[in-house]
Amino acid sequence: MTLDLAAFARDKGIKYFMISYTDLFGGQRAKLVPAEAIADMQKDGAGFAGFATWLDLTPAHPDLFAVPDASSVIQLPWKKDVAWVAADCVMDDQPVEQAPRVVLKRLVAEAAKEGLRVKTGVEPEFFLISADGSVISDQFDTAEKPCYDQQAVMRRYDVIAEICDYMLELGWKPYQNDHEDANGQFEMNWEYDDVLKTADKHSFFKFMVKSVAEKHGLRATFMPKPFKGLTGNGCHAHISVWDIDGKVNAFADKEMAFGLSAQGKTFLGGIMKHASALAAITNPTVNSYKRINAPRTTSGATWSPNTVTWTGNNRTHMVRVPGPGRFELRLPDGAVNPYLLQAIIIAAGLDGIRSQADPGRHYDIDMYAEGHLVKDAPRLPLNLLDALRAYDADEGLKAAIGAEFSAAYLKLKHREWNAYCSHFTQWERDSTLDI
Numbered sequence: 001m002t003l004d005l006a007a008f009a010r011d012k013g014i015k016y017f018m019i020s021y022t023d024l025f026g027g028q029r030a031k032l033v034p035a036e037a038i039a040d041m042q043k044d045g046a047g048f049a050g051f052a053t054w055l056d057l058t059p060a061h062p063d064l065f066a067v068p069d070a071s072s073v074i075q076l077p078w079k080k081d082v083a084w085v086a087a088d089c090v091m092d093d094q095p096v097e098q099a100p101r102v103v104l105k106r107l108v109a110e111a112a113k114e115g116l117r118v119k120t121g122v123e124p125e126f127f128l129i130s131a132d133g134s135v136i137s138d139q140f141d142t143a144e145k146p147c148y149d150q151q152a153v154m155r156r157y158d159v160i161a162e163i164c165d166y167m168l169e170l171g172w173k174p175y176q177n178d179h180e181d182a183n184g185q186f187e188m189n190w191e192y193d194d195v196l197k198t199a200d201k202h203s204f205f206k207f208m209v210k211s212v213a214e215k216h217g218l219r220a221t222f223m224p225k226p227f228k229g230l231t232g233n234g235c236h237a238h239i240s241v242w243d244i245d246g247k248v249n250a251f252a253d254k255e256m257a258f259g260l261s262a263q264g265k266t267f268l269g270g271i272m273k274h275a276s277a278l279a280a281i282t283n284p285t286v287n288s289y290k291r292i293n294a295p296r297t298t299s300g301a302t303w304s305p306n307t308v309t310w311t312g313n314n315r316t317h318m319v320r321v322p323g324p325g326r327f328e329l330r331l332p333d334g335a336v337n338p339y340l341l342q343a344i345i346i347a348a349g350l351d352g353i354r355s356q357a358d359p360g361r362h363y364d365i366d367m368y369a370e371g372h373l374v375k376d377a378p379r380l381p382l383n384l385l386d387a388l389r390a391y392d393a394d395e396g397l398k399a400a401i402g403a404e405f406s407a408a409y410l411k412l413k414h415r416e417w418n419a420y421c422s423h424f425t426q427w428e429r430d431s432t433l434d435i
């Protein structure tokens with residue numbers, strides 16, 4: 001039974017619905033719709049000019065309708081008058097194939113055809129910075145190794161606890177919060193779920209963290225590498241695949257190395273095979289490449305990967321198998337689009353299962369210190385252009401996630417790269433003026 005949003009509004013005292021969709025660059029776009037008007041909108045969707053957002057549409061396209069998925073509705077814990085609801089993009093009564101939530105739903109259906117149900121947990125790290133974005137917000141947060149700093153996390157207790165209280169209220173089962181490895185950086189963890197649920201929660205989490213930070217006169221950023229020399233914002237994904245009822249973990253096998261089943265290994269094989277290409281999705285900005293492949297940070301380690309390698313419980317590789325029945329992809333960063341992250345994991349993983357992809361050998365070494373000893377591991381792309389080219393060259397991956405999506409994504413991301421290249425920097429003046 002579909003939840004009736006008008007009745008939900010009456011029940012909860014909601015005055016406005018925020019009908020929200022996510023564009024290709026991860027921006028959340030919304031209309032605030034009074035509860036009095038929600039009944040029609042629930043059926044027909046809220047109208048948008050698609051060209052005005054990043055969806056690769058033209059000004060001449062007909063209206064885009066964002067049709068709320070009522071099962072995703074969340075009353076804002078910090079503003080009870082308003083409810084957020086994730087929407088799917090429709091045009092001329094057809095799904096907009098390149099819209100990220102549509103892309104993910106297609107991949108969920110693909111997995112279901114194989115009798116599989118993918119569940120993930122994400123770890124979106126963020127910094128709390130000054131409202132103008134220039135410095136971290138806590139001038140006393142200066143330790144060389146600030147990870148788990150008890151005093152520093154308590155200085156931001158009002159923000160962190162408020163967000164965690166809201167997650168408790170929403171039933172997300174949060175279980176820990178900490179100060180992370182960079183000055184000013186935090187992480188909050190909640191329980192894994194079906195990919196679409198995780199993607200909606202991930203989107204809402206970003207909205208919530210930014211909103212609560214603003215309420216406290218601060219700003220939250222998920223930017224991959226906001227400060228030179230400090231550890232960047234990762235967004236690791238822990239991945240497991242289950243039977244269609246979600247009861248039996250198909251990745252778990254006690255007899256196998258690291259407790260990862262044969263099917264889990266082929267899914268992982270797909271991720272390994274497509275890693276350089278999928279970086280275009282998991283590391284989608286110019287700045288992303290200052291987090292991966294980075295020189296050592298002041299804390300001693302970047303905690304981000306450089307090479308396409310996997311291992312057991314060791315955080316220096318692209319993939320870690322922390323325990324039986326799941327693996328952790330450490331590649332994605334804070335700029336990743338919550339829907340495309342899940343979609344690309346399924347696309348690569350299903351291709352791995354279908355092609356019986358071998359993840360290759362595992363290297364159980366400190367990759368930061370001894371990486372030079374591994375001669376045959378592919379390196380990750382060095383910049384966004386390399387990643388886009390790798391993606392464009394990977395016909396299998398492009399088809400698996402969707403040809404229309406891939407074309408639109410590549411077009412807009414190349415445009416972004418070109419805008420970056422035409423930007424004049426101080427560095428080029430400094431290094432070229434006197435040549």
Ligand code: ADP
Nearest residue numbers: 119120121122123189190191192238239240326
């Ligand atoms: P770490 O920092 O050690 O990588 P965290 O505790 O920060 O780990 O995050 C782990 C994430 O993995 C959480 O979202 C957790 O719910 C999720 N997770 C745990 N088990 C599974 C599983 N079987 N499948 C998918 N995700 C899982």
Ligand code: MG
Nearest residue numbers: 047048049052
């Ligand atoms: Mg108008």
Ligand code: MG
Nearest residue numbers: 123187189236
């Ligand atoms: Mg973590």
Ligand code: MG
Nearest residue numbers: 123125180187
């Ligand atoms: Mg972390």
Ligand code: MG
Nearest residue numbers: 123236328330
């Ligand atoms: Mg992690």
